[in-house]
Amino acid sequence: MTGRDEATLTDLTLLGNQNTKYLFEYSPDVLEAIDNLHMNRDYFVKFNCPEFTSLCPQTGQPDFATMYISFIPDKKLVESKALKLYLFSFRNHGDFHEDCVNIIMNDLIELLDPRYIEVWGKFTPRGGLSIDPYCNYGQPGTKFEQMADHRLMNHDLYPEKIDNR
Amino acid sequence: MTGRDEATLTDLTLLGNQNTKYLFEYSPDVLEAIDNLHMNRDYFVKFNCPEFTSLCPQTGQPDFATMYISFIPDKKLVESKALKLYLFSFRNHGDFHEDCVNIIMNDLIELLDPRYIEVWGKFTPRGGLSIDPYCNYGQPGTKFEQMADHRLMNHDLYPEKIDNR
Amino acid sequence: MTGRDEATLTDLTLLGNQNTKYLFEYSPDVLEAIDNLHMNRDYFVKFNCPEFTSLCPQTGQPDFATMYISFIPDKKLVESKALKLYLFSFRNHGDFHEDCVNIIMNDLIELLDPRYIEVWGKFTPRGGLSIDPYCNYGQPGTKFEQMADHRLMNHDLYPEKIDNR
Amino acid sequence: MTGRDEATLTDLTLLGNQNTKYLFEYSPDVLEAIDNLHMNRDYFVKFNCPEFTSLCPQTGQPDFATMYISFIPDKKLVESKALKLYLFSFRNHGDFHEDCVNIIMNDLIELLDPRYIEVWGKFTPRGGLSIDPYCNYGQPGTKFEQMADHRLMNHDLYPEKIDNR
Amino acid sequence: MTGRDEATLTDLTLLGNQNTKYLFEYSPDVLEAIDNLHMNRDYFVKFNCPEFTSLCPQTGQPDFATMYISFIPDKKLVESKALKLYLFSFRNHGDFHEDCVNIIMNDLIELLDPRYIEVWGKFTPRGGLSIDPYCNYGQPGTKFEQMADHRLMNHDLYPEKIDNR
Amino acid sequence: MTGRDEATLTDLTLLGNQNTKYLFEYSPDVLEAIDNLHMNRDYFVKFNCPEFTSLCPQTGQPDFATMYISFIPDKKLVESKALKLYLFSFRNHGDFHEDCVNIIMNDLIELLDPRYIEVWGKFTPRGGLSIDPYCNYGQPGTKFEQMADHRLMNHDLYPEKIDNR
Amino acid sequence: MTGRDEATLTDLTLLGNQNTKYLFEYSPDVLEAIDNLHMNRDYFVKFNCPEFTSLCPQTGQPDFATMYISFIPDKKLVESKALKLYLFSFRNHGDFHEDCVNIIMNDLIELLDPRYIEVWGKFTPRGGLSIDPYCNYGQPGTKFEQMADHRLMNHDLYPEKIDNR
Amino acid sequence: MTGRDEATLTDLTLLGNQNTKYLFEYSPDVLEAIDNLHMNRDYFVKFNCPEFTSLCPQTGQPDFATMYISFIPDKKLVESKALKLYLFSFRNHGDFHEDCVNIIMNDLIELLDPRYIEVWGKFTPRGGLSIDPYCNYGQPGTKFEQMADHRLMNHDLYPEKIDNR
Amino acid sequence: MTGRDEATLTDLTLLGNQNTKYLFEYSPDVLEAIDNLHMNRDYFVKFNCPEFTSLCPQTGQPDFATMYISFIPDKKLVESKALKLYLFSFRNHGDFHEDCVNIIMNDLIELLDPRYIEVWGKFTPRGGLSIDPYCNYGQPGTKFEQMADHRLMNHDLYPEKIDNR
Amino acid sequence: MTGRDEATLTDLTLLGNQNTKYLFEYSPDVLEAIDNLHMNRDYFVKFNCPEFTSLCPQTGQPDFATMYISFIPDKKLVESKALKLYLFSFRNHGDFHEDCVNIIMNDLIELLDPRYIEVWGKFTPRGGLSIDPYCNYGQPGTKFEQMADHRLMNHDLYPEKIDNR
Numbered sequence A, B, C, D, E, F, G, H, I, J: 001m002t003g004r005d006e007a008t009l010t011d012l013t014l015l016g017n018q019n020t021k022y023l024f025e026y027s028p029d030v031l032e033a034i035d036n037l038h039m040n041r042d043y044f045v046k047f048n049c050p051e052f053t054s055l056c057p058q059t060g061q062p063d064f065a066t067m068y069i070s071f072i073p074d075k076k077l078v079e080s081k082a083l084k085l086y087l088f089s090f091r092n093h094g095d096f097h098e099d100c101v102n103i104i105m106n107d108l109i110e111l112l113d114p115r116y117i118e119v120w121g122k123f124t125p126r127g128g129l130s131i132d133p134y135c136n137y138g139q140p141g142t143k144f145e146q147m148a149d150h151r152l153m154n155h156d157l158y159p160e161k162i163d164n165r
């Protein structure tokens, strides 16, 4: 089988590993990175994550969301199985929706130091209302800082139709 | 359960409170705010509100709409249960569609002093016509004032398909 | 203008009447009927009613639903403006979803004595769950009694996709 | 060009005729039929007619509907341009929705004496309610009479989602 | 009932009036305006109008369209029942699609002197082709003149999928 | 507020109660019932439950599903807040998809002794495959036993389109 | 490569053949069959054919349709490339929609002698109307003859929504 | 019938003319123009053309596409029936997809000398791949030349979902 | 973690096993079964499989399909990871679409001896045509044999809309 | 048959050639180009490729994606059958999603030296997460280099809704 050089894969502890342990308390340390082989190029990687669940910090009730995480890598990509485990670790964590998306973005900035990143959470309703927080970030002092501002200025001009059904 | 510090929650009178009273006359005082823990960052919070109903000021007939409320917080977030009660308080209030969206935005500006905010109401038809008013606002003298202008200039270039069914 | 004989319209008090009064307490007496001109034939009439709202009998919180009302007339049709006013009269009425659909059907049976009738309410969610009650009825001792049984046996084999968004 | 024998087309006065006159008063006489070349077989022909408009007999306000007309021919097919003109002739005709579908079906039975026929009108809402009448018919004393009964018994078990938008 | 001051409604001759007369010849005089209570703010009002019908000026055949009318008010809003009657008045009027959207916009400019306005008509096909004209306008010598140019430059980069079914 | 007699609500311990405790180990005892006020009639109640999550019994990985629960009540209805808590109690429970739907149905039969019940779980994919188990039940020795058989024979003739996106 | 025995493929003149000749006059002789390897079993094969075009026999104007062809094979399957060429051969053939579907079914009965077959053509509109003929057939004297009758009786109880866009 | 002045229609040879001749060899001369009555204004006209078919120049196999043609007129509009005949004239013409869209645009520039024009063809797949060419043009030396560049730079940032079904 | 008894899982060689070997030649032996814990009940299990690919036996070109596999278990369920590997093993296998669905069903009958089973493959088009074979089976001499016949008689009365895009 | 000059086709070895060999190891040499006849114009060509499959470099498991490839040609177009074979050649190639899209774009830059190009891969999920990488490129030192930057800055502001079903 041709393809990606195995040398770029040797530090991975999770992908293809049978003894996966699922953590249900917030665990940013589970995140792992792999080398970006295309550093000469600015390009996007998006993760679609429709299986996010956390708890309401006030009532303890479970919340559910789809997370859309999109970034332009610098030296590192996030390994997808590690990202899955990290997101699963919010399962028994209590935080408001607005906090969850900011925390996830902070942890990925810490791990990857990406050129650009954004996180959009789309939660299911409680009491007839649903909440969709969105945050983004560009490396300070680079064009990606302006990019973050530009994308926030143009964020969600076309809200999707929501009827709670 | 890890997560948001309870100290940020102590002023909430509604969330998790059993004795919720539903007001059906316009009641801006029911609104409550919570601290924004991410003031260092410009980010968006959107509320999808498909259960809005008010009355026609001329005929008294009930009107129905989905409200999309989106803002960039400054010091405060709106507490979602309070927002629900506030929106429910239009139930016996008579006003034109164009007035409702402006009033809601005015009240949230008063409560939150947000960096940016917009409100889009999408009403069901009467006599074959439906009306969708949209207003927005940015803090005067900041880049968000330009942002409001920019978003209005680019508002709704792709009207959703409507066939009244 | 050719068409329906005005003689069949003379008992209508609401259609085309300016001084419509909107009642927000349960008011079955507002219902009015018109003559069915095609009694020689069994045929269906369906009303799509996406603007139904009532209150939770325990908490007082507003509930929202789309009601689908479908019937085979005998001597009478329901006048549509009267039906609208009747449905609007649940606005401040407190009852469980299961009760609302049964009450609506009972009132229309009382008004119309239809050959067959069914009512399906599809409510928005509370706490992540939504409830869709369905009831039906056929005139006892006629083939429509068997029809009601047949349709219940075959009800909703394909539940619509629900994701609360 | 091979294909349908021109002899079967000689009675057509409308198809391919430039001097089409559009009648806007109910005109059943405009209907024309052509020979069914496949009388040995029971088969369906459906017309989708999304451009139907008539007037409310009480208020004079225009109504709009999509008509679905489906039949099993016996000796005759309806010529499609004639059907279009016939449906356009309701443009200034005042009748309730329930009456329109019955009248259309009566006129096509008169023209075609079909083995089976059904007409379903789906109208746009007035005052938040929309009405969808459905009628059908099978030649008396044939299996198609039972077919009409069977299809009425099983009519519309899955009402389409309606939100008036 | 709280809400819009009745003094702002006293000039309305149509809304809530029983004796509505439906005109089916082009009648721009039927249009009426109401005061804009939020003149300090630039905001959008959109009308969705899926029940537009006119005639082909060459053949007399009925045409059907959905009209999307969107504007930023200055001193005046258009009253919705009057707008409905105005649009219904094209019912027996013959004009090409391209002319209809320009005429509607001209009449609303005359009535409202809006800061900005645009009209988009989406017609049903004839002979396999459908036509969707779009025009817009901004008050000369204001930023809204540039806005009109900007929106035309960016008009409809994503044509909706059309398959004539 | 008119409506359901409070006497039918006195045994409810959960609805409107502030001190809700969320259990995350399988807890069938949390289920509560309320009286069915329409026992004279066979009718359906459907619960749409898009927030179901459990664990894989072999790997411990979280699973996600939408549950559709539909029944014809006899003496009892299930209280919706209790049902929510019951479904949330699978959060840390490990079982195969096929087992979960059978267990849920067994517990509701135990609680309600319904005339008829069915449960359909639609899970998200693992390894490119998703699994949708469906079970049903009718009271033995009644027509509902035949109903269960009839509905199984006709189950899901039109599988929904699945592309894992 | 494992799989279908080449001996069952030796009579194919078209599949994998470079010198394909596209015929644009009705050419039933181009049809080819292959052996059905599963004659012990009744099963369905459906062809979705969205690229059908023919001519109007009266005006010469091109018509467009999607053809859905579905059958239960007996000894033979139709080879798909041959079926494509056959359908393409209607390109310059003039016939009414009702005739086309009957002719296609007749030719496939001649070729395959299938246990059961049905053909449904869904055409694009002319003058605002579209036509969808449907025919079917079962081998006389077998259960498939009853099957054809049964499927005709239950044909298209849920007409797809058509708006000509 | 009020509306467009007949004087602007006198040069039309096709619209309303019975003896339409359908040409199936590429025939740019069939195109006809009508006067633009709104030359004082920049506005868009879009033609949706889902019935385009041509031939592969290498294999002779029929190709199918939907063409979206959009332009800002200068002195002339294209007459829609003539445009239909022109597009039908590609029926037996062999050219690659990329060539067809460029040829159509060239011919319309020749006919109309429009301020701006664009053509987007969306073809059905061959061998699992589909091809969608897009070209545009603005009058040299005007702002429309920059407009063409601007729209190309922003073309199709959101490719529609394609799964070949 | 409560839930399925580990004793029912001890024979599984694949689920949770790191050293999964992906076979790309047809390999029915990779299939594994697990115990059905609900043998007292007839219930359905459906697998949605949108990642099926095989080769054309004549040309070697890859084919792609979504497989829908649905069965009523007797003593055994199919283990989902094993089913995934089995379906992946068609990757370099050459067979016609009609053969693939029959082979898959035969192998699952051999493995599970199910009470009832059906397999529906929906393939992507080649040359503008797509093919969707469907087969089913019920245990001979049981009511499930009649069930198979009943479901075939009622198969796919509503073909999904296909436009190859 | 009129159309593209055969002289521009003489170098094609694949299109219309019967003896196509399908390579399942990464084979960039199979790519072929044809002349761009419209070099005077900047225009887009998009390929929709929903049948892409490769292998995971770590586990060997098959991956599936839809590839959207869009470019502005300079001297060359890519021949579509060659592109198909090239994409099929990833069938047994192991690489991460992020690598595949970059490799495809590199190979097409090598072949075509296009003015601009972009590649967007949308993969099916593994473990509940799906990944969608996007890269682009403009000829250095031209306006297309800025175009690439502009399009990356504005990439995917509206992520499509993903629920893994």
Ligand SMILES: [Ca+2]
Residues within 6 Å of the ligand: A125, A126, A127, A128, A129, C124, C125, C126, C127, C128, C129
């Ligand atoms: Ca809720």
Ligand SMILES: [Ca+2]
Residues within 6 Å of the ligand: A161, A162, A163, A164, A165, C164, C165
């Ligand atoms: Ca929704």
Ligand SMILES: [Ca+2]
Residues within 6 Å of the ligand: B125, B126, B127, B128, B129, B164, D124, D125, D126, D127, D128
């Ligand atoms: Ca309406």
Ligand SMILES: [Ca+2]
Residues within 6 Å of the ligand: B161, B162, B163, B164, B165, D164, D165
């Ligand atoms: Ca709609």
Ligand SMILES: [Ca+2]
Residues within 6 Å of the ligand: A164, A165, C161, C162, C163, C164, C165
């Ligand atoms: Ca939804």
Ligand SMILES: [Ca+2]
Residues within 6 Å of the ligand: B124, B125, B126, B127, B128, D125, D126, D127, D128, D129, D164
């Ligand atoms: Ca309405």
Ligand SMILES: [Ca+2]
Residues within 6 Å of the ligand: B164, B165, D161, D162, D163, D164, D165
């Ligand atoms: Ca709708």
Ligand SMILES: [Ca+2]
Residues within 6 Å of the ligand: E161, E162, E163, E164, E165, G164, G165
């Ligand atoms: Ca369409």
Ligand SMILES: [Ca+2]
Residues within 6 Å of the ligand: F161, F162, F163, F164, F165, J164, J165
């Ligand atoms: Ca999907």
Ligand SMILES: [Ca+2]
Residues within 6 Å of the ligand: E164, E165, G161, G162, G163, G164, G165
């Ligand atoms: Ca449509």
Ligand SMILES: [Ca+2]
Residues within 6 Å of the ligand: H125, H126, H127, H128, H129, H164, I124, I125, I126, I127, I128, I164
């Ligand atoms: Ca294809």
Ligand SMILES: [Ca+2]
Residues within 6 Å of the ligand: H161, H162, H163, H164, H165, I164, I165
């Ligand atoms: Ca598709």
Ligand SMILES: [Ca+2]
Residues within 6 Å of the ligand: H125, H126, H127, H128, I125, I126, I127, I128, I129
């Ligand atoms: Ca193809």
Ligand SMILES: [Ca+2]
Residues within 6 Å of the ligand: H164, H165, I161, I162, I163, I164, I165
């Ligand atoms: Ca499609």
Ligand SMILES: [Ca+2]
Residues within 6 Å of the ligand: F125, F126, F127, F128, F129, J124, J125, J126, J127, J128, J129
């Ligand atoms: Ca997965």
Ligand SMILES: [Ca+2]
Residues within 6 Å of the ligand: F164, F165, J161, J162, J163, J164, J165
């Ligand atoms: Ca989806």
